[in-house]
Amino acid sequence: TGIAGPGGGTPQKKVGLVYFGIGQKNEETEIHEHYFPFPRSSFREFAAHTGIYLLYDRLKRSA
Template sequence: MIDDDILKAASVLITRCKAQGEMIATAESCTGGLITGSLTAVDGSSSVVDCGFVTYSNEAKHHLIGVGNDLLEQFGAVSEPVARAMCEGALERAPNASIAVSVTGIAGPGGGTDTKPVGLVHFGCAGKDRSTVTYHEVFDGDRHAVRKATVLKAFELISDMLDQK
């Protein structure tokens, strides 16, 4: 069900988080819960995964994790300011998380524009007592490839946040 590459990366991340006493929250749009689902597919994830927010709609982004309607209107859901607000909002609302990652993008095959092409994903990663980081990339491939690349990059950003401690 979940790609072997993703499961291997999730297992490594779970081990690192356990060793460092960190708990993760996610705020997902284009992955629809795949990041959280991949983490929880690994044995022992309950000591590392706090919660996941699937915020596919703008209304969910606003009501569940506090993304300002002004940001959504000014920049659109697929943007750096929204990715930042998503991870910071998830970290604030998650009861036990010390790190939160967010993803918002256009997985395709439709929905892209000249300024926001299919494959564009914005990421945010926030940690307690750490600086929030953002990143974006345009991934190649079909919907499956974009979502897989997004999950793997999200794991990488969480790993980088662990290095900040």
Template sequence: MTEAALEELARQALERCRAAVVRLALVEACTGGLLCEKLTAVSGASAVVERGFIPYSYESKVEQLGVSLALLQAHGSVSAEAVEALAQGALARSTADWVVAETGIAGPGGGTPQKPVGLAFVAVLQRGGQSTVERHVFTGDRAEVRRAIAGRVLSLLLERLDAPASS
């Protein structure tokens, strides 16, 4: 994903959230603030972005967001279980209507055969609703992987916002 494409997605997500009067919390365990930077670069972001978390270490995931250390030890910080717990923790610690969360391995090191560089889990959670969690393996260098993760988070948010409400 190009820088320009990511910026356009951020603009679209911000406009859609603003139109729907949605407040958003961000959990960026891999992109390290890239999502927040792209969203807050757009005028009017303060009406949407409620807060952001950048929990890079196990300790920060436990302390900031209440993720169980046992969960992290059992599944790792790059897992479907971890990203869902991150999203739930952010929702509990904010007044946001929606949470987007991601965790991954941007590289160039840190990958294993079971969890390769480029592996990411993304989640979108609406207050009072179910999480949507996805697993992806992105390719490219560190910057490209981070942009791809951020782009998928924003795309998934737009998809969820546009989905009909479940009865």
């Protein structure tokens, strides 16, 4: 979840902020906060790549 922009941000939650949560049975849930201060299209691309990487990393560590 996050705020891709161009509007919708607040002083507490700026445009470009995104959260990732990764859960797995019998494992602690990970929460990652990232900030990508880019235009919406770039934000979406960086967020997608980051989410895929975080999932890959979690699966690799649990194997």
